[in-house]
Amino acid sequence: MKSDVIFDFENAVWPALLVDGGGDIVRANHAATITFGAPLTADSAKLAALWAPDNCITVEKFLKDGETALAPLTPLKLLLPAGPKIFSALVGLHLRNEKRFLLLQLLPDVAEVAGVKAAADSGLAHKQKLDCALQLSRSIALDFNNALTSILGYTSLLLSKAEPAHPWRRTLLEVEKSAAKAAEVAADLAAFSRQDKEARAQPVGNLNAIVQRCAEFFQNSEKEKVTWAMQIERKLFSAKFDEAKIQQAFMKVLENAVESLRADGRITIRTRNVELNEATQDRNAKLAPGKYVCVEISDNGSGISDEVMPRIFEPFFTTKKGTHRGLGLAWVYGIVTNHGGGVAVSSLPEAGTSVRIYLPAQKNIVEERAESGTDLTGTQTILMVDDEDLLLTMGDTILSSYGYRVLTANTGAKALEIVTRKEPAIDLVVTDLVMPLMSGRELVEQIRRVSPETRIMCTSGYVWPGTRNEDASYLQKPFTAQELLMKVKHMLASAPN
Template identity: 30%
Template sequence: MTGATDTALLTAIMQAAVDAIIISDGGGTILRASAAADRLFDYEDGQLIGQSINTLMTHDHADTHDGFMTHYLNTGEKSVIDIRRDIEGRRRTGDIFPLHVSVGHTRIGGEDLFVATLHDLTQSHASEDALTRTQRLDAVGQMTGGIAHDFNNLLTVIIGNLELLGLRCTDEKTREFVEDAQDAAELGADLISRLKVFARKGDLKPVATDLREVCNATISLLKTTLGGNYAITTDFDDNIDTILVDQSQLQSAIVNLVMNAVDAMHGSGELAFSISNVVIDDAYIAQELDISPGAYVRLSVSDTGDGMDREAQRRAFEPFFSTKADGGTGLGLAMVHGFLRQSGGHITLYSEPGIGTSFGLYFPARDTMTAARPPTVPTDARTQRWLERQILIVEDDPQVLKLSLKRIRDLGLQTHQATSADQAYALLQAGLKVDVVFTDIVMPGKMSGYDLAAKIKAEFPTVKLLITSGYTSDIISAKLPHDVSFDVLHKPYRQADLVSRLAALLADES
């Protein structure tokens, strides 16, 4: 091959490689970087060339890296060369993320060259965390089920003997002691029954149910109990599939969620209930929800309470975990989780501190024909000539951002990203040209997604806006008042829903 052919081949490889590839010299200066490397570290094409490899590392790792490389070049001892390992990388934005890296060494024309191959582990770690969480809950559930069974046997003997003792008591004081012991034993039996629900071993009696009817009946009861300090809104679709569910346990689950919400709202607030049919028909949302594809009916229960931090969200469904000031039993959400899983469904949690919390309860639709309903919009945007369209994705959650970038890129659009509304606004002011801004509502920093959208509408009128949130529109509007009304794409959403919204936004340009 000629030198020109070799160079063209190397360039083609660097552009086509799926994993990131970076070539640096002996001093750690980057000489070549693949297109995947630019995307991985959030740099524009060619921006990595000439920079120090240390800029892509955490500060701790960068401090030791030069010493390792110098030692290798002087002694030939391999401490990092030809070894696969997991480290942390640093994007241009400063975000830290997990990487799998391997580094090789070669010499060309007397010059030392190092070739690093890097693979992003963010999604892998997220999947492992989700699997670990599910396995942990399953293991605790199995243990809890066994303990509940044994305790039920013990309580049966205790309660039975107390009843016999009570029949034989002639002394009134002794009878009081026996009745107190019986009451305590009955409370223990009730606790065990709730543990069995978490362990998915409760005695369910599923019947064909219209979720709206049960929800309306429960809300009527709650309104009397809660009083006038809590505003309750409902948004139920007209045509809802029936589900097979234990109505008593369903009502108990709704009450549990509402009582948790009331505790988090401290005397006043807003509760929003919505019910709709949902078809899980693409890999994105099935992965996002850890749920099998098919037809479901979704009940969303949202509040304007304190919200939960990341750690509380991670442990929310564990038995005996509670964020309440008085400790609580920590069984409410665990019971709801177990009930949903035993019913063949799933529960999701979306929360932001200071904004509120939204639970999504997914029940399999009884009408299996719903599962065959095709998406109403084709999911291949390339047929709509979107290949040159530019979209700015604004999302502060790294996992959601990564998923959104993949979704949008799979549609053929060119992507840019920002992790806050403030950063997105600065990019637009600096001259970034985009066709669409796709932003979450709740954002760190001074501006919310609504604030960003209002500024874009006023200052960049040709830019289209698509807003998304895990909350219902009523809840987020109450917490983040704004002068301009925007249609919200609710999380989690299907790829077909995303295509439909983008198609409507770009209809006059495509």
């Protein structure tokens, strides 16, 4: 088989099968494996195992006619995990080593094909919606932040002058806590609105290390019982990317994948090189000719319905209940397209979802390697405090891998208990500023009272208003592993604050 045919087969959007004269499936592409699941993972996969009993043609007749003549598009009813589905099979005859094989490209019905064209045409609409949402978010975030800066500034001033026993102190702390939570929402809007304006450095790097690190955050979480499969291309093309932003994109896709899983959940992460000789459309991702790095994250979760699929990249659209703001995939879309790449999503209800992120490749391959330069290792004891368990897992994973002993607390009260008992002694507390019940500011004040020798570093998704004298002990979210390790190293080398 020619290399260009192999590429088309492996990277076809629709399922493709290579079948011998006896009905054995000798090869299946990635889309087919996702679509049909277990029957294609068996040692000897048979076309008959996919054949619906009420098909319009028997599998034997299909194989026989395939050697002579079949209609260009043959309707076939095949069995999927969620039930039977009719495909339009594009059948070709393939010769290899003097043997004859049938090459099946399983296209969806006409309505679904029309849907793909509509999705391609909607690429511009997605961009226009995103631009509109960015402008709206920018305006709201600016006005909202101005008001919140005033509220938080005056509250901070009053708190700094109020004695611990002052009758209004508890009320002021509640005002500050509520305003800080609102500021976190504003920060999300501000960060979302800045994604087409920020001009952070995009050095050339290897995406393998980033995606593996993101996967480790979820793998190390005790709550998630997931089977993970990593298919990593060791000679992956390099790409230009802002590490913090691309990490955010991968984390959001992985978070969605984990949330969609039920029992026997499985997530597959695959990195690969893609070379296109001509412009290619992968769902709504329109890719120009050239070389790309592709990171594909697939799951066997609940999938996405046909009604929801056209809206997945819309800002503020969400099907999740609770406090979700619907910025997730819109954020991913904005980050990736601002890197000159594309995002493609394919899904079947109750069968799973595949998200493919493409970034333009660079000429040179950057090998995976450890960071050089400053020694970022340590042996001290660090207490991580955050009400987001995912961020606790992330901090634990990063710091433990560099030799630190890490304790975690998801509330201020638990953190204060750990610090107070002084066994073990805490060398550094890393705390989020916005938490329910006991806020980060209140925790800092309590720690300074019971353990003034303990160093404290604060993190937040927004800039804390005021004089910012605490700049040296503050880390802005989102941050990379390198930024966290550098700040921790700096804090441990400085005098207690």
